[in-house]
Amino acid sequence: xxxxxxxxxxxxxxxxxxxxxxxxxxxxxxxxxxxxxxxxxxxxxxxxxxxxxxxxxxxxxxxxxxxxxxxxxxxxxxxxxxxxxxxxxxxxxxxxxxxxxxxxxxxxxxxxxxxxxxxxxxxxxxxxxxxxxxxxxxxxxxxxxxxxxxxxxxxxxxxxxxxxxxxxxxxxxxxxxxxxxxxxxxxxxxxxxxxxxxxxxxxxxxxxxxxxxxxxxxxxxxxxxxxxxxxxxxxxxxxxxxxxxxxxxxxxxxxxxxxxxxxxxxxxxxxxxxxxxxxxxxxxxxxxxxxxxxxxxxxxxxxxxxxxxxxxxxxxxxxxxxxxxxxxxxxxxxxxxxxxxxxxxxxxxxxxxxxxxxxxxxxxxxxxxxxxxxxxxxxxxxxxxxxxxxxxxxxxxxxxxxxxxxxxxxxxxxxxxxxxxxxxxxxxxxxxxxxxxxxxxxxx
Amino acid sequence: xxxxxxxxxxxxxxxxxxxxxxxxxxxxxxxxxxxxxxxxxxxxxxxxxxxxxxxxxxxxxxxxxxxxxxxxxxxxxxxxxxxxxxxxxxxxxxxxxxxxxxxxxxxxxxxxxxxxxxxxxxxxxxxxxxxxxxxxxxxxxxxxxxxxxxxxxxxxxxxxxxxxxxxxxxxxxxxxxxxxxxxxxxxxxxxxxxxxxxxxxxxxxxxxxxxxxxxxxxxxxxxxxxxxxxxxxxxxxxxxxxxxxxxxxxxxxxxxxxxxxxxxxxxxxxxxxxxxxxxxxxxxxxxxxxxxxxxxxxxxxxxxxxxxxxxxxxxxxxxxxxxxxxxxxxxxxxxxxxxxxxxxxxxxxxxxxxxxxxxxxxxxxxxxxxxxxxxxxxxxxxxxxxxxxxxxxxxxxxxxxxxxxxxxxxxxxxxxxxxxxxxxxxxxxxxxxxxxxxxxxxxx
Numbered sequence: 004x005x006x007x008x009x010x011x012x013x014x015x016x017x018x019x020x021x022x023x024x025x026x027x028x029x030x031x032x033x034x035x036x037x038x039x040x041x042x043x044x045x046x047x048x049x050x051x052x053x054x055x056x057x058x059x060x061x062x063x064x065x066x067x068x069x070x071x072x073x074x075x076x077x078x079x080x081x082x083x084x085x086x087x088x089x090x091x092x093x094x095x096x097x098x099x100x101x102x103x104x105x106x107x108x109x110x111x112x113x114x115x116x117x118x119x120x121x122x123x124x125x126x127x128x129x130x131x132x133x134x135x136x137x138x139x140x141x142x143x144x145x146x147x148x149x150x151x152x153x154x155x156x157x158x159x160x161x162x163x164x165x166x167x168x169x170x171x172x173x174x175x176x177x178x179x180x181x182x183x184x185x186x187x188x189x190x191x192x193x194x195x196x197x198x199x200x201x202x203x204x205x206x207x208x209x210x211x212x213x214x215x216x217x218x219x220x221x222x223x224x225x226x227x228x229x230x231x232x233x234x235x236x237x238x239x240x241x242x243x244x245x246x247x248x249x250x251x252x253x254x255x256x257x258x259x260x261x262x263x264x265x266x267x268x269x270x271x272x273x274x275x276x277x278x279x280x281x282x283x284x285x286x287x288x289x290x291x292x293x294x295x296x297x298x299x300x301x302x303x304x305x306x307x308x309x310x311x312x313x314x315x316x317x318x319x320x321x322x323x324x325x326x327x328x329x330x331x332x333x334x335x336x337x338x339x340x341x342x343x344x345x346x347x348x349x350x351x352x353x354x355x356x357x358x359x360x361x362x363x364x365x366x367x368x369x370x371x372x373x374x375x376x377x378x379x380x381x382x383x384x385x386x387x388x389x390x391x392x393x394x395x396x397x398x399x400x401x402x403x404x405x406x407x408x409x410x411x412x413x414x415x416x417x418x419x420x421x422x423x424x425x426x427x428x429x430x431x432x433x434x435x436x437x438x439x440x441x442x443x444x445x446x447x
Numbered sequence: 448x449x450x451x452x453x454x455x456x457x458x459x460x461x462x463x464x465x466x467x468x469x470x471x472x473x474x475x476x477x478x479x480x481x482x483x484x485x486x487x488x489x490x491x492x493x494x495x496x497x498x499x500x501x502x503x504x505x506x507x508x509x510x511x512x513x514x515x516x517x518x519x520x521x522x523x524x525x526x527x528x529x530x531x532x533x534x535x536x537x538x539x540x541x542x543x544x545x546x547x548x549x550x551x552x553x554x555x556x557x558x559x560x561x562x563x564x565x566x567x568x569x570x571x572x573x574x575x576x577x578x579x580x581x582x583x584x585x586x587x588x589x590x591x592x593x594x595x596x597x598x599x600x601x602x603x604x605x606x607x608x609x610x611x612x613x614x615x616x617x618x619x620x621x622x623x624x625x626x627x628x629x630x631x632x633x634x635x636x637x638x639x640x641x642x643x644x645x646x647x648x649x650x651x652x653x654x655x656x657x658x659x660x661x662x663x664x665x666x667x668x669x670x671x672x673x674x675x676x677x678x679x680x681x682x683x684x685x686x687x688x689x690x691x692x693x694x695x696x697x698x699x700x701x702x703x704x705x706x707x708x709x710x711x712x713x714x715x716x717x718x719x720x721x722x723x724x725x726x727x728x729x730x731x732x733x734x735x736x737x738x739x740x741x742x743x744x745x746x747x748x749x750x751x752x753x754x755x756x757x758x759x760x761x762x763x764x765x766x767x768x769x770x771x772x773x774x775x776x777x778x779x780x781x782x783x784x785x786x787x788x789x790x791x792x793x794x795x796x797x798x799x800x801x802x803x804x805x806x807x808x809x810x811x812x813x814x815x816x817x818x819x820x821x822x823x824x825x826x827x828x829x830x831x832x833x834x835x836x837x838x839x840x841x842x843x844x845x846x847x848x849x850x851x852x853x854x855x856x857x858x859x860x861x862x863x864x865x866x867x868x869x870x871x872x873x874x875x876x877x878x879x880x881x882x883x884x885x886x887x888x889x890x891x
Binding site: 243251315325344346354432 | 685686690698760762768772785790793794795876879
């Protein structure tokens with residue numbers, strides 16, 4: 004089935020005062036969300052009841068723990084499908100504490116507290132800084148339970164412990180969540196060599212890649228695996244952090260390589276009634292979706308700036324999605340088409356091409372006819388944040404040029420050429436189905 | 448390859464004054480568009496030159512005719528790959544003359560004039576009406592070369608002949624383009640029985656379907672085939688008519704059943720430098736995309752009206768696309784996943800969920816908390832046009848209920864229940880992953 008999700012998390016969650024009363028971490032808004040029921044696999048299965056997950060699904064066990072108040076109405080926090088004794092409980096550390104890292108910590112903290120197979124405490128490594136008040140960021144987080152700098156106004160959960168000491172933060176953890184800017188990963192991994200538990204696993208929420216012309220891109224999950232010798236999953240999706248922070252409904256996709264069991268543990272940690280996580284066995288596909296979609300967002304921004312209308316924008320987004328797929332599959336033959344129908348694929352392309360800073364700056368660039376550089380607009384509009392799409396487009400272009408694939412990826416290559424000023428923004432439409440520029444007779 | 452297009456039209460088109468000078472129907476704006484080059488099929492083919500279509504492709508033959516000025520710089524309009532003598536030329540009639548029908552006539556008229564395998568004249572059946580000036584619409588179209596009522600300001604091409612007599616309009620045609628409101632098709636077909644050429648073929652641009660609970664939906668192309676005994680292709684895509692009318696870049700998908708040759712003739716008739724047409728052997732998939740996307744647009748409109756943000760909207764659009772796919776495949780097992788990556792699939796969902804009247808009215812409905820009915824809003828906002836999504840949602844719901852599939856299609860069924868007022872607009876998110884409403888303990 005198209006975009007079939009290998010596993011759908013089947014939380015059942017409802018408005019129960021007793022549930023609310025006894026939650027130590029209450030959601031600020033409780034919805035009666037029931038996540039997306041797996042569709043039947045046509046045509047052989049005309050109908051599969053959404054109840055088909057009975058006892059075999061680990062997710063339904065979780066659902067039971069959400070929905071199983073004890074006779075006196077309290078949540079039975081000792082209930083655990085795995086019946087994990089204390090020494091077998093998993094311990095989580097979040098490596099990073101920016102905007103998305105803080106939201107991730109909030110999601111994880113709630114689940115760690117709720118599920119008996121995890122230690123309550125979630126360590127969050129904070130790159131220490133002194134706030135204008137003179138206080139240290141980590142101390143304020145631990146006092147107020149808020150990341151006042153990167154996610155103000157949102158309670159993270161009292162079991163989130165900000166820790167400015169990286170080694171200390173990860174020492175006891177066997178589940179490491181990497182969520183830093185991508186240029187810091189290599190350095191952090193070097194610092195962590197020999198410092199982490201032997202049984203540790205990782206997940207990367209980082210969007211970006213390292214490109215070497217000869218080798219193609221090295222995705223972040225591979226970098227983490229190589230440096231630390233750990234299994235590394237990825238989590239990507241249509242995930243604007245601030246919207247998830249206030250618990251607006253969203254989805255995400257976890258990609259794993261081989262170990263399905265650990266992928267399910269990550270699902271348990273991230274899933275929430277307002278954050279529906281699915282898993283697919285396609286780590287490269289999921290991670291490249293998260294990375295490449297920023298290039299498509301620049302293209303969509305150019306279309307917006309040129310006021311070319313919705314047909315054109317939809318066409319450009321579709322062609323972008325297609326190039327994302329083709330590029331990913333050329334580099335990693337194991338990448339699956341169905342991954343592009345998950346949240347990390349089509350949904351993330353949509354979110355990023357509707358909002359997002361890449362789209363926004365590209366729009367301003369095209370509106371201005373390309374007269375002011377993207378660097379200038381970036382500095383003016385993003386207060387120091389960088390446009391990931393611009394560097395990704397450059398990296399992709401290098402790979403395409405090195406391998407002789409430029410002509411087959413007109414959108415990716417044109418985006419880079421527009422960013423560098425070699426082509427005008429209007430080229431995004433004119434070159435989208437590029438043919439050789441020199442026609443018989445030599446006309447352009 | 449994901450969303451692979453079986454055939455890509457490889458027009459080469461460039462800014463050549465000589466070309467412009469000798470075009471009898473000049474485009475109002477000429478772009479140097481070069482349509483999307485087919486991507487290599489990874490991983491076995493690391494690179495395929497976009498020039499791989501050499502002599503075998505009928506499209507490249509067309510490309511040659513676009514780009515083959517005679518030595519004195521004139522276009523050789525007598526060049527024809529098929530070398531069609533006069534009696535073998537195809538003759539086109541457009542059945543319908545609304546907004547989209549007029550744009551279709553414009554596209555077709557330009558190509559019919561340009562390509563030697565078609566008769567220049569394109570008949571367009573006009574349901575006659577008297578304009579406020581007292582003139583007949585068909586006469587004004589023939590005098591001004593514009594459909595002043597449904598597509599004012601756009602020259603259709605002097606070779607478009609408006610004909611108020613349906614029988615007469617189709618009499619000599621062997622290529623029939625159906626582009627009327629879907630409720631008129633049955634009646635029109637009845638009138639045409641025995642009146643059309645024996646060798647006629649049809650294409651439907653009509654979005655909609657007929658649903659009988661027991662039999663499931665009967666798509667329009669099947670209805671035309673059954674009534675008239677003709678081959679019937681379909682053309683769908685991210686096609687806001689007014690944007691194509693002013694030649695903003697867009698794409699479309701032609702679906703065919705078996706006859707690839709006739710599909711290519713339709714491509715020749717519709718394709719333009721600003722309107723890139725691909726073909727897939729999946730008539731049901733293409734047609735159901737065009738129909739079902741209106742239900743998803745209502746869902747997207749509810750999300751907009753509730754101001755739930757881009758993550759949520761992207762998630763709802765993705766789930767909608769997935770239900771479109773699953774529903775289509777349940778009814779027609781031959782439907783291909785890759786069709787949903789064509790313009791008729793993901794791109795049309797995007798266009799329709801960004802703009803479009805279904806989205807717009809659904810937004811107003813949700814913003815108002817569902818207090819005013821969709822019928823009321825429709826009457827107020829659409830000046831007599833009907834919301835196709837509302838009736839399609841009802842038809843889909845009937846099929847789902849009859850077959851016991853309601854629980855597996857939470858988005859489709861919830862849209863209908865919101866439209867009828869049985870559920871509030873907020874249910875679009877709350878029920879998106881519906882589970883049985885009655886939990887142990889009887890709580891809702």
